Structure formats: C-alpha cells, structure tokens
Amino acid sequence: MNSKMNKIEQLAVIGTGVIGNGWIARFLAMGYDVVAFDPAEGAAERTRLAIERAWPSLEQMGLAEGASTARVTFVPTIEEAVKNADLIQENVPEREELKKNVLKSIDQYAKPEAIIASSTSGIKPSTLQEGLQHPARLIVAHPFNPVYILPLVELVGGEATTSSIMERANQFYQSIEMKPLIIQKEIEGHVADRLMEALWRESLHLVNDGIATTEEIDAAIIYGAGLRWAQMGPFLTFHLAGGDKGMRHMLEQFGPALKLPWTKLEAPELTNDLKEKVISGCEVHAGDVPIAELEVKRNEFLVKLLDLVEEYWHEPNKVSS
Amino acid sequence: MNSKMNKIEQLAVIGTGVIGNGWIARFLAMGYDVVAFDPAEGAAERTRLAIERAWPSLEQMGLAEGASTARVTFVPTIEEAVKNADLIQENVPEREELKKNVLKSIDQYAKPEAIIASSTSGIKPSTLQEGLQHPARLIVAHPFNPVYILPLVELVGGEATTSSIMERANQFYQSIEMKPLIIQKEIEGHVADRLMEALWRESLHLVNDGIATTEEIDAAIIYGAGLRWAQMGPFLTFHLAGGDKGMRHMLEQFGPALKLPWTKLEAPELTNDLKEKVISGCEVHAGDVPIAELEVKRNEFLVKLLDLVEEYWHEPNKVSS
Numbered sequence: 259m260n261s262k263m264n265k266i267e268q269l270a271v272i273g274t275g276v277i278g279n280g281w282i283a284r285f286l287a288m289g290y291d292v293v294a295f296d297p298a299e300g301a302a303e304r305t306r307l308a309i310e311r312a313w314p315s316l317e318q319m320g321l322a323e324g325a326s327t328a329r330v331t332f333v334p335t336i337e338e339a340v341k342n343a344d345l346i347q348e349n350v351p352e353r354e355e356l357k358k359n360v361l362k363s364i365d366q367y368a369k370p371e372a373i374i375a376s377s378t379s380g381i382k383p384s385t386l387q388e389g390l391q392h393p394a395r396l397i398v399a400h401p402f403n404p405v406y407i408l409p410l411v412e413l414v415g416g417e418a419t420t421s422s423i424m425e426r427a428n429q430f431y432q433s434i435e436m437k438p439l440i441i442q443k444e445i446e447g448h449v450a451d452r453l454m455e456a457l458w459r460e461s462l463h464l465v466n467d468g469i470a471t472t473e474e475i476d477a478a479i480i481y482g483a484g485l486r487w488a489q490m491g492p493f494l495t496f497h498l499a500g501g502d503k504g505m506r507h508m509l510e511q512f513g514p515a516l517k518l519p520w521t522k523l524e525a526p527e528l529t530n531d532l533k534e535k536v537i538s539g540c541e542v543h544a545g546d547v548p549i550a551e552l553e554v555k556r557n558e559f560l561v562k563l564l565d566l567v568e569e570y571w572h573e574p575n576k577v578s579s
Numbered sequence: 580m581n582s583k584m585n586k587i588e589q590l591a592v593i594g595t596g597v598i599g600n601g602w603i604a605r606f607l608a609m610g611y612d613v614v615a616f617d618p619a620e621g622a623a624e625r626t627r628l629a630i631e632r633a634w635p636s637l638e639q640m641g642l643a644e645g646a647s648t649a650r651v652t653f654v655p656t657i658e659e660a661v662k663n664a665d666l667i668q669e670n671v672p673e674r675e676e677l678k679k680n681v682l683k684s685i686d687q688y689a690k691p692e693a694i695i696a697s698s699t700s701g702i703k704p705s706t707l708q709e710g711l712q713h714p715a716r717l718i719v720a721h722p723f724n725p726v727y728i729l730p731l732v733e734l735v736g737g738e739a740t741t742s743s744i745m746e747r748a749n750q751f752y753q754s755i756e757m758k759p760l761i762i763q764k765e766i767e768g769h770v771a772d773r774l775m776e777a778l779w780r781e782s783l784h785l786v787n788d789g790i791a792t793t794e795e796i797d798a799a800i801i802y803g804a805g806l807r808w809a810q811m812g813p814f815l816t817f818h819l820a821g822g823d824k825g826m827r828h829m830l831e832q833f834g835p836a837l838k839l840p841w842t843k844l845e846a847p848e849l850t851n852d853l854k855e856k857v858i859s860g861c862e863v864h865a866g867d868v869p870i871a872e873l874e875v876k877r878n879e880f881l882v883k884l885l886d887l888v889e890e891y892w893h894e895p896n897k898v899s900s
Binding site for chain 2: 511
C-alpha cells in the first residue's frame with residue numbers, strides 16, 4: 259500500500275445518535291468532510307442541532323483551517339455514504355445482530371483499504387469481523403460522551419486485524435487530538451466501561467439498599483475521588499496515598515481491606531504475582547519522578563481545579579447566576 | 580448546652596500518619612491551635628515535614644488570619660492532648676481493637692461536651708461507640724487524601740449519636756471549607772469508599788487477568804470518565820448521556836446491559852422501584868435546569884479543565900519541563 263492510499267481524507271459516519279453526532283462534530287472541527295447516514299426520520303435536522311450545540315466548545319478549543327458546520331452531507335444509503343470514505347465510523351444501537359448486518363453492508367461497499375471503526379461499547383471486534391469480506395480492517399474505536407471534547411478512545415483489534423491497520427487508526431485518532439488507548443486483549447466492555455460499570459453497579463446497589471440517594475452518591479464522587487481522577491487514575495492516586503514508599507506500602511496497609519465486605523464486588527486474591535504487577539506498574543508509570551515531586555504536581559493541579567470547579571458544580575439549591 | 584460550650588476552638592489530633600497530618604495542616608491553615616499525639620518515634624518531625632509540603636497549596640488557597648505552621652504542639656499522652664479540646668480527630672491505624680482502645684482513652688479524658696470524630700474509612704460508628712462513657716458525641720468524619728485540599732468529608736452518626744452533635748459537626752467541617760456528606764445509614768466502608776473499592780477491585784481483576792496494565796487503566800479513567808467526575812458524579816453524568824430525556828431514556832437504552840458479563844460485580848435487578856429512585860433522584864438533583872443548559876455548563880467546564888490538565892497529566896515518557 260502506498261502512502262497516498264493510506265491517507266485518511268474522507269470520513270463517513272453511520273448512525274447519528276448522541277455518539278455519532280459527537281463524532282461528526284469532532285470531525286468537522288478538525289476540518290474534515292463528513293458523509294452521514296441514518297435511516298431515522300429527522301436525523302439530519304437532529305444532527306444539525308447537535309453540531310450547533312457542540313460548536314461553541316469546539317471553537318473555544320480551536321478549529322482547524324477550513325472547518326465548517328456545513329461540511330456534513332446526509333445521503334440516503336449506506337452505499338453512498340461509504341463508497342468514497344477512507345474511514346467509516348459506525349454507531350448504530352448496541353444490538354449485536356443489527357451491528358453485524360450494518361457492518362456487512364459497510365464492508366461490501368467500502369473501498370478494501372478503508373478502515374471500518376465501530377463505536378461499540380461492549381462487543382468484541384472478532385465477533386464483529388465474522389462474515390466480513392475484509393475483516394482485517396474492522397476495529398473497535400470506542401469513544402466517550404461528549405465525543406467532541408473527551409480525548410479517550412479505546413482501540414481494539416480483532417483476531418483478523420493487522421498491526422498496520424491498528425497503527426493507521428492510532429495515528430488518525432491522535433491527529434484529531436484524541437488519546438487512543440490500545441487494548442491488547444479483547445474482552446466484552448473493553449476496559450473503561452468495565453471500570454465505570456463496576457462503580458455504576460455499586461452505585462445502584464447503594465440506592466437500591468436505601469443507603470444513599472443518587473445526589474449523595476454524586477457528591478461522594480465529585481468532592482473527593484472525582485477531583486483526583488481527572489489527573490491521576492486509581493493506581494497512581496493510591497501510589498501517592500502510600501506516602502514515600504508508594505504502592506508497596508499502600509498494598510501492605512490496605513491490602514487486607516480487600517477481604518472486608520465493602521462493595522458487592524468480590525475481590526481478586528492479592529497474590530504476590532498480582533502485588534508485583536501493581537507495584538511495578540506504578541513504579542514504571544511514575545518513572546524516575548519521586549513521590550514528593552508527584553505530590554507537588556498533584557497539589558498544584560488540585561488547587562487550580564478547585565478554583566475552576568466551584569463555578570461549575572451543579573448544586574440544586576444554589577441559584578444559578 | 581449554651582453557645583459558649585458549643586464553640587469549637589481547641590483541636591486535638593490523635594495519630595499523625597498521612598491522614599492525621601493532613602488534618603493538622605488544614606486546621607492550622609484555618610487558624611486553629613492543634614495539640615497532637617502519636618506514640619511513634621520521630622512523629623513530630625514527620626508532621627513538621629508534612630506541613631511544610633502542604634503549606635504552599637494552603638497559602639495559595641488562602642490562609643485564615645493568624646494561621647501559622649507553628650501552632651501545633653506535640654504532647655506525650657492522650658490525656659494531655661484531649662483534656663482541653665473541643666473536637667478530637669482520631670486517625671490511628673484501621674484496626675478495630677486498636678481504634679476502640681484509643682477512643683476509650685480519648686472518651687475518658689475529653690470534656691463531656693467535646694466531639695470525638697474518627698477518620699475511620701470502614702468501621703461503623705456504632706461499633707466504635709461500644710463501651711464509651713459518652714457515646715453520643717462519637718461520630719465518623721471520614722476525609723480523603725490530601726485532606727488539606729479535598730473538600731469531601733463523610734459524617735456518620737452511630738446509634739447513640741444525637742442530631743445536635745451531627746449538626747455541630749456539620750457546621751464545624753463546613754466552617755473549615757469542607758463539603759460534609761451526611762450518611763443516613765451506617766454501613767461498612769460508608770459510601771465513597773464502597774464506590775472507590777468497586778472500581779479498585781475491578782481494576783485489580785483487569786490487571787490480574789492480563790487485560791490491561793496499571794498505566795493503561797489509569798489512562799482509561801483520566802482521559803474519559805475522570806474528567807467528567809470532577810464536576811458531575813455517575814448519576815448526573817448518565818442523566819446527560821441520555822439526551823434530552825435524561826436518565827429515563829438512559830435506563831431504557833442501557834438498563835439491559837446490566838445483564839452483560841461486564842465487570843466482576845453482580846448487578847442489582849433493575850426493578851421499577853429502583854428505576855424510579857434513580858430517575859427521580861436525577862431529576863430532583865437537576866432541579867429546574869433543563870438538560871441542554873446542564874450540557875452547556877458541562878462543556879464549558881470540560882474545555883477549561885482540558886486546558887488545565889494537559890499541563891498536569893503525568894505521562895512517563897514526557898520529559899517534565
């Protein structure tokens with residue numbers, strides 16, 4: 259394949275709900291032409307409104323040269339939408355049979371070298387590759403709402419996916435200012451949604467058992483861990499909570515708490531192997547930056563963040579100014 | 580009790596690890612005198628260093644008049660630490676028997692009207708009240724690291740706790756610029772740690788099963804959900820993800836996903852009762868602010884946050900400037 263063939267210039271979006279429209283807004287802001295397809299009545303008008311709502315944020319973040327809300331075209335068939343596309347982003351509802359049928363149509367009409375990226379939040383790419391003529395170019399590219407602002411996109415290849423396809427996709431999503439996370443092992447729900455689901459299910463249990471209201475649970479996140487998680491994930495956060503000895507001390511001190519009846523989620527056994535994976539993971543991630551220095555960075559960030567969020571926390575009893 | 584007796588002026592901190600020192604730093608910054616006790620060798624010196632590390636952030640957030648790092652005194656016994664205190668914050672290691680013994684000593688020497696607040700992350704206050712002479716004034720006040728920056732504190736009363744004690748504690752923690760969350764029902768792990776533990780356990784499963792590294796899991800949080808959770812918790816976030824119909828649409832569309840094998844955490848059954856609790860919880864929390872307006876607020880916040888965090892995300896391969 260020569261470099262001209264590799265170039266991603268024309269984009270197609272199939273399925274224009276909240277996620278599909280989020281992709282369209284991001285693609286347009288990055289200066290692309292987008293061809294869209296959705297069989298629902300009024301889809302083009304809803305997309306126009308969604309773009310209008312997203313655009314002020316995109317302007318604030320900085321538009322690419324030539325970016326325009328007008329550069330999206332709705333067409334009446336999948337064939338027309340995908341035939342000239344270099345990358346097709348699929349966002350139809352999360353039902354396996356429906357997704358597989360739509361992906362088969364896309365595969366049939368798309369250029370063989372075009373990348374087909376499914377936004378599925380749960381289905382494995384190998385499942386979606388079944389029955390395709392060119393399964394190698396089917397990947398999962400799972401974004402997060404609002405797609406036009408949040409940088410995370412999980413990239414997952416299936417059994418048939420080649421590393422050059424993954425590399426092209428990785429470069430493309432980076433070029434539209436995203437942070438691709440390449441998931442090495444297929445699993446239902448990928449990684450981010452498994453984590454969110456665990457917290458979500460526990461939240462539902464707490465509401466169901468009458469322990470806390472939805473609003474109290476939201477408060478329990480935003481005023482505490484939520485502030486930290488915008489900068490550091492759960493591992494690096496606990497690495498710092500362990501004091502100067504980091505995660506090693508943390509696991510010694512709080513490891514036994516895994517046996518306690520907290521949460522409805524059964525804990526894995528904290529074997530030496532798992533301990534070492536967690537500790538060395540944190541140490542490699544921290545690099546040669548000492549904990550004290552990470553702590554300074556964390557504190558500077560949190561102080562600035564607190565300044566920022568006080569204006570934006572949604573407190574129902576606070577009259578909005 | 581007259582209002583003079585209610586006034587909280589003198590503070591004691593028992594146990595000066597990471598959490599105890601965090602409390603001391605916050606109390607000092609708010610202009611209080613603090614008397615501290617910790618039996619460990621070198622504790623006073625470690626506290627001095629911890630305050631020194633915290634102080635630049637506290638200065639940046641704004642010190643109270645007269646606030647000084649010098650206004651902490653270490654004393655050799657629990658009796659001396661607590662005898663004149665109006666509020667005693669206990670932070671000894673998370674072992675039930677140890678905590679109960681220390682709390683009994685505190686109870687014995689403290690003024691009867693003093694509030695005793697335990698920082699326990701997991702033990703129920705009723706358990707800690709067992710055997711105290713004045714159990715009514717024992718509460719849980721569970722903070723989050725770094726205590727001198729994060730505003731969340733979970734307040735939990737035990738069976739013996741009176742509502743006037745809870746109200747005094749609530750007012751005190753608000754006065755030191757915290758966001759108290761009053762937990763109505765005692766439960767091991769309270770609320771915030773149950774949520775964090777669910778996410779933490781799922782993270783450990785993913786590492787254990789070889790799906791993702793600690794660094795990848797951190798990335799899966801910070802570049803996606805973590806950004807949202809600094810402003811809105813899981814419920815309000817999903818309320819917005821449901822589009823203009825909010826949580827009601829969200830549960831219709833994604834409720835069935837609770838049956839999928841995502842996460843190791845078993846989901847509660849989504850009964851009509853639970854559905855209604857969740858939907859009305861979100862609707863009450865949102866107040867009369869329409870989803871579109873919440874969305875504007877969210878977007879404005881996220882755009883500013885992205886600007887802020889880019890400087891602070893810890894990427895190991897990025898040379899720090």
